[in-house]
Amino acid sequence: MNRRQILVQTLLVFVMLLLPLSIVNAQVTIGADQEPQSYSLLELNTTTVKGGIQLPKLTTAERDALLSSKTAAEKTAAKGLTIYNTVTNCIDTWNGTAWVSDCSGGSDNLVITTQPRAFNWRETATAGSMSGIGGESATISVSATGIAPLAYQWYEITANQNAAPAPITGETAATFTPDLSALGMRRYYCQVTDANGNSINSDIAEVAVGCGAKTVSGGWSKFMCYNLGATNQSITAQKAVSSPVFSYPDTKNTHSAVYGDLYQWGRTTDGHEKRASTTSTTTAPVTGLTAGTNTFLKITSYPYNWTSAPTADLNWRNQKNGTYDPCPAGWRVPAQGEWSDIFRGGSAPGASGTAVANTWSWYSTGGTNGYEIKPDGETTTLFLPAAGYRERSNGELYSVGSGGRYWSGSLSSVYSLYLLFDGSNVYPAYITYRSLGLSVRCISEL
Numbered sequence: 001m002n003r004r005q006i007l008v009q010t011l012l013v014f015v016m017l018l019l020p021l022s023i024v025n026a027q028v029t030i031g032a033d034q035e036p037q038s039y040s041l042l043e044l045n046t047t048t049v050k051g052g053i054q055l056p057k058l059t060t061a062e063r064d065a066l067l068s069s070k071t072a073a074e075k076t077a078a079k080g081l082t083i084y085n086t087v088t089n090c091i092d093t094w095n096g097t098a099w100v101s102d103c104s105g106g107s108d109n110l111v112i113t114t115q116p117r118a119f120n121w122r123e124t125a126t127a128g129s130m131s132g133i134g135g136e137s138a139t140i141s142v143s144a145t146g147i148a149p150l151a152y153q154w155y156e157i158t159a160n161q162n163a164a165p166a167p168i169t170g171e172t173a174a175t176f177t178p179d180l181s182a183l184g185m186r187r188y189y190c191q192v193t194d195a196n197g198n199s200i201n202s203d204i205a206e207v208a209v210g211c212g213a214k215t216v217s218g219g220w221s222k223f224m225c226y227n228l229g230a231t232n233q234s235i236t237a238q239k240a241v242s243s244p245v246f247s248y249p250d251t252k253n254t255h256s257a258v259y260g261d262l263y264q265w266g267r268t269t270d271g272h273e274k275r276a277s278t279t280s281t282t283t284a285p286v287t288g289l290t291a292g293t294n295t296f297l298k299i300t301s302y303p304y305n306w307t308s309a310p311t312a313d314l315n316w317r318n319q320k321n322g323t324y325d326p327c328p329a330g331w332r333v334p335a336q337g338e339w340s341d342i343f344r345g346g347s348a349p350g351a352s353g354t355a356v357a358n359t360w361s362w363y364s365t366g367g368t369n370g371y372e373i374k375p376d377g378e379t380t381t382l383f384l385p386a387a388g389y390r391e392r393s394n395g396e397l398y399s400v401g402s403g404g405r406y407w408s409g410s411l412s413s414v415y416s417l418y419l420l421f422d423g424s425n426v427y428p429a430y431i432t433y434r435s436l437g438l439s440v441r442c443i444s445e446l
Contacts, residue, residue, distance in 0.1 A: 055084040055091065060196060063092060063099060088147055088196050101147070101196050110146035110194045116205035119376035122180055123225065123234060124210060140205045141175040146194035157187040157204065165189070183210035183444065185220035206375075211235070213342040213382045214375040216357045221342055222444035223334075223382055227260025228326055229273060235383045243368045243385075249396035258368045259387035259400065262437030264297065264306050265407055265416045266315030269326040272296045273437070279395035296395050296437060303414040304392055304433035316409040316416075320445055331442035336410035336417040338443055340428040342373065342382075347429035355426070358382075362423045369401045371421060384421070390437025405430075405438040 027036040032045040044053065058066075063083055067075055081094040090101040101109075120138045144150055154171040156178075168176075168188075178188060185208040193199040211225035226233045232241055241258045253275065261273035271277055271294025280295040286307055297306045305312070315324040320332040327333060340346055344356035352360040352371070359374040363383070370385035388400030399405075399422075406419040416434050420427040432438075 055082060057086050058083045060085060060087045064197070067094065085196070090147075090196070092196070098199075099197060101194075101198055110144065110150075110192065110198050110200050112142055112144045112192060112200060112202050114141075114143035115203040116140040116142055116188075116190065118203065118205060119379060120205060120207045121375075121379050121381050122209050123381075138180055138207050138209070139175060139177045140188065140207065142190045142192065142202045143174065144192045144200075146192070146198070147196050149195055151193040153191045153193070155189055155191060157189070178207050180207075180209050183212075183222045183446075184208070185212075185214075208375070208381060211382050213373045214357045215341040216345040217341075221334075221338055222446070224327075224331060224442045225383075226441075227258075227385065227387060228263070228269075228440040228442065229256050229261030230259065231257045235380055238370075238383055238385060239363060239367045239372075241368050242366065243401055249391070249394070249398060250400065253388075253397055253400050255400070258385050260385075260439055262387070262390045262397075263326060263407065263440050264392075264437055265434035266312055266324055267306065267326075268324045270294050273326070275390070275397065296390065297435060298395055299392050299433070299435040304435050305414060306435045313411060316407070317411060318409045326440060327442035330445055332445050333407060333409040333440060334443040336408040336429050339406070339408055339419040343426055343428050349425060349427040349429075351424060352421070352426050360426060364423070369423070370404065371426075384441065386422075387439045389439075392433055392435035392437075395437075405432075405436075406441050407438045 027038075027041055027043075029036045029040075029043045029045055032043075034045065036043040063085060066081070066083075067078055070078065075094075076096050078094050079096040083092055084090075085092045085101065088101060092099045092101050094100075117140060120140055122138045142152070152172050152174050154168045154176045155165040156168055157165050174190075176188065176190070178186060185206055187204050187206050189204050190202040191199055192202070208220060210222055212220055212222045215221055225235060226238065230238070232238045238258045241255070243255050243258060256275050259275070261269075262275060263269075263273045267273070273296075274294075277294060277296050279298050281298045281300070286297070299306055315321055316333045318335045320327075325332055336347070342357050343360070344350060344354060352362065357375075359377045361372045361374060361380075363370055363372045368385045370383055370387075372380040373382040373384070374380055384404055384406065386399070386401050386404045388397050388403065389405045390397055403420070403422040408417045408419065410417040412431050414434075415431045417429050417431055418438055420430040
């Protein structure tokens with residue numbers, strides 16, 4: 001009998017000796033005459049022989065070949081398969097979909113050490129198109145440690161929730177400057193892969209271009225950076241202008257550079273909106289205005305509307321009206337819900353600190369008073385100056401520097417809805433007469 005036959009017979013005897021034990025008790029101790037612990041299926045326990053367990057030694061390529069031809073079901077069943085990787089000197093375990101390396105917590109673990117900044121912003125799509133432009137470069141980056149060389153791939157999360165994130169062609173570096181040519185907000189993340197084939201995804205980075213604010217659903221509302229009629233068009237320039245506060249009627253305030261014009265609801269840009277425009281009195285609403293009429297109409301009879309034209313309700317009502325809407329091409333007067341959507345949703349008023357979609361911070365430090373709206377609590381992406389309003393009965397200015405009133409295109413009976421705020425509270429759906437002169441902040445049609 002040769003050595004191989006002797007070895008086979010010995011193994012058969014060993015298996016036969018273990019068989020009764022396995023039938024009686026599935027738990028086994030090898031190397032000591034003692035019962036295994038209740039939580040152990042197999043214990044290797046000896047005081048006479050010192051040593052350990054040596055796993056199969058494979059290269060990365062040999063490891064990958066183990067399951068490369070297996071079906072999805074077979075790969076799932078192989079969970080827990082473990083080898084020693086002689087290339088990385090790590091223990092690799094199959095988790096059902098990928099090999100995971102355990103290097104005993106050493107520096108070879110794949111870890112993202114610096115996440116991309118959660119929110120990034122640039123004020124305009126074309127940098128430097130206006131003096132005093134604010135905002136950042138909106139370049140995002142990650143830092144990672146792991147088994148070198150590390151590979152990077154940036155992905156964009158599309159608006160279609162059913163679509164898988166799309167890898168961005170050519171963006172395979174740790175630093176990434178996204179497309180900044182279009183207004184709006186987009187979302188990205190980076191997948192980092194080590195030399196062992198293990199991957200980890202970074203946190204999501206939001207990149208917004210242009211003035212605007214987040215909505216309660218996580219979207220982005222694209223507003224113009226300034227009130228209609230203002231000439232200081234960047235946020236930085238608006239905040240830097242020192243504007244006096246008027247708590248009483250004052251027709252001499254002409255700070256239109258920041259505060260902009262004040263429109264009667266539904267009227268086109270014809271000169272009436274200028275803060276220093278002349279006034280005229282009428283006891284009854286007019287049916288229309290002739291070309292060149294540029295006076296602010298003082299209305300003294302109910303329903304205090306400047307016009308009784310039957311189609312007047314459609315002038316600004318939630319859609320672009322090329323004849324009356326004062327906003328430039330591509331923009332329109334916002335709907336009431338679009339004001340609510342950047343505050344906390346719905347029409348209920350509340351303290352500025354109760355905002356949900358963005359942080360509303362009152363700004364009154366050596367410049368123009370108003371609200372800084374910050375999607376991340378730090379970055380001001382929209383500034384609403386406290387531009388005051390023009391009273392319908394006398395044409396004088398009130399609340400300049402202490403409060404803001406911004407038209408919407410939405411109606412309630414013979415009245416119109418607007419955004420009202422002061423230094424403490426926000427009212428996203430206030431109702432007033434259409435003959436008052438209020439600010440207009442345009443929103444993108446797209």
